[in-house]
Amino acid sequence: MPCEPITTQMTVTPTTTTTNDDHHATQIISKSTVFPSTKSTLPYLKLSTSDLPMLSCHYIQKGNLFLDPPLPISTLVSHLQNGLSTTLTHFPPLAGRLVTDSSGYVYISCNDSGAQFVHADATHLSVSDILSPIHVPESVKSFFAFDRMVSYEGHFNPLLAVQVTELKDGLFIGFSVNHAVVDGTSLWNFINTFADVCRGVKLITKQPCFTRQSVIISPAVLKVPAGGPKVTFDEHAPLSERVFSFTRDAILKLKDYTNKKKIIEINAAEVMGKQSNDPINEKVTALLIGNWIRNAVVSKTEPEISSFQSLCALLWRAVTRARKFPNSKTTTFRMxxxxxxxxxxxxxxxxxxxxxxxxxxxxxxxxxxSHDLKWCAQQLNKNVLSHDDMTVRRFVKNWEQDPRCFPLGNFDGAMLTMGSSPRFPMFDNDFGWGKPVAVRSGRANKFDGKISAFPGKEGGGSVDLEVVLCPETMAELEMDQEFMQYVSCTSSGEHC
Incomplete structure (x- = not known):
């Protein structure tokens, strides 16, 4: 496949993507194929035991919302296309296709077939139309290409699509990327690099590593059903989606509460107060101090619960309450x-x-x-801490004994699945006119109980949780006092 010209413009009849919350629709202006500016020299890259299960998942859909760039849209589109062409030379797999050999092994062929670039118009919408509603509007789903495309389709379609959607006073750049090719770490490194290239950065310091020499590269073969794998959840079930924001202060307060630090501080204050105000009762004071020190030492021997694990535990409790299960019902929190x-x-x-x-x-x-928040967080903490090299290898062995696609969904109505990470650099994307004002995702891989964690816009440890639930459960969650007391309602940090 030739690498010149950088883009091949397709003839596109303008099409529209219908949305449910307005009388207009997103209109596709043009589609083009962007090729790497230099040819790839990478060999076929074999899919791993972490890649192959994702063949039944939708393409990942993540993107950034920006305020109006100071460039004409035609100039901007050309600028982004050229930047993408350069970036693909650092990420050749994203310009390739999936191939399956005669033995059933699946590979990425870095054959320079190109990525799709879409220019769309939604100028009937403003930035506030995206950010102001309590629940994420349906219009956001139209900002992404490859809607509901399953990753196995990467055998016949590009592995990457970039859609630039014009808004009345802003711009949305949406990325649809094959989930059998990237996880969140790889995706955001690509997006960060793309932004750096467009901003004029010459030295790319975070070069991806394409090695395929590790335990997760397996001789096991995944048997694919005729016609390819399908998603394992109902793509058309009614869902409610909301982004809950948690400020740095709220997160720290929650973490301290989970780790019982407030109680220890109160005990210390009481002891010191008795020591200074009641010198006659020195033996009692000494005993109190000794007990407090012993308690503090014991508490220090326990692993500290992280702020994110505290937040997950808070959500686990609130959604379990909202779902109104009998006490005997087994719930699952998957991370x-x-x-x-x-x-x-x-x-x-x-x-x-x-x-x-x-x-x-x-x-x-x-x-x-019936247990407190710390107990729930400790259950999550134990599993995360114990997931070491031996556990990773055991997961690989178990998969090799039964190779299958990942069963994504909420099969018994009592599951929560946490994806993404507040540590991903989602706001470090300045394409030349400033950083984004929000992160949003498309329709991909969403079902009752799917949660995605994003960093908060203000940084500093703030977190956004994109929560997808059935409408009835969402309504209950929004009335849950234990949960909502930590949620920020405004950008200034006011709590609900």
């Missing part, structure tokens, strides 16, 4: 973990591909609600 640093020897930090595994934590509804 995706990055395996790059867990393996020995470690994978490169910028290893390109999926290097994630999904950790389930189980507890009955009665246990989740």
């Amino acid at each position: 995706a973990v990055n395996c790059r640093h867990r393996l020995e020897p470690k994978l490169e930090t910028l290893y390109f591909g999926n290097a994630i595994q999904s950790i389930p934590t189980y507890a009955t509804a009665g246990d989740v609600l």
Whole structure:
């Protein structure tokens, strides 16, 4: 496949994508294929035990919302196309296609077939139309290409599509990327690099690593059903979606509460107060101080619950309450973990591909609600801490004994699945006119109980949770006082 010209413009009859919340629709202005500016020299890249299960998942759809750039749209589109062409030389797999050999092994062929670039118009919408509603409007789903496309289709379609959608006073850049090719770490490294290139950065310091020499590269063969795998959840079930924001202060308050730090501080104050105001009762004071020190030492021997685990536990309790289960019902909180640093020897930090595994934590509804927040967080914490090199390898072995696609969904009505990460650099994307004002995602891989974690716009440890639930459960969650007391209603940090 030739690498020149950089883009091949397709003849496109303007089309519209219908939305449910307005009388207009997003209109496709043009589609083009963008090729890498230099030819790839990479060999076929074999899909790993973390890649192959994703063949039944939708393409990942993530994007950034920007205020109006100071450039004519035609200039901007050309600028982004040229930047994408250069960026693809650093990420050749994203300009390739999937191939399956005669033995059933699936590879990425870095054959320079190109990525899709879409220019769309939604100038009937403003930035506030996206950000102001309590629930994420349906119009956001039209900002992404490859709607509901399953990753196996990467055999016949581009592995990457970039859609630039004009708004009345802003712009949305949406990325649709094959989930059998990237996880969140790889995706955001690509997007960050794309932004750097467009901004004129010459030296790319975070080069992806394409090695395929590790335990997750397996001789096991995934048997694909005729016609290719399908998603394992109802794509058309009614859902309610909301982004809940948590300020840095709220997160720290929650973390301290989960770790019982406030109680220890109060005990210390009481002891010191007795020591200074009641010198006669020195023996009692000494005993109090000794007890407090022993309690503090014991507490220090327990692993500290992280702020994110505290937040997950808070959500687990609130959604379990909202779903109104009997005490005996088993609930599941599933978290995706990055395996790059867990393996020995470690994978490169910028290893390109999926290097994630999904950790389930189980507890009955009665246990989740009768124990305190710390207990719930400790169950999550134990599983995360124990997921070491041996556990990663055991997951690989288990998959090799039964190769299958990942069963994504909420099969018993009592599951929560946490994806993405507040550590991903989602706001570090300045394409030349400023950083984004929000992160949003498309329709991909969404079902009752799917949660995605984003960093908050203000940074500093703030977190946004994109929560997808059935409408009835969402309505209950929004009335849950334990949960909502930590949620910020405004950009100034006012709490609901």
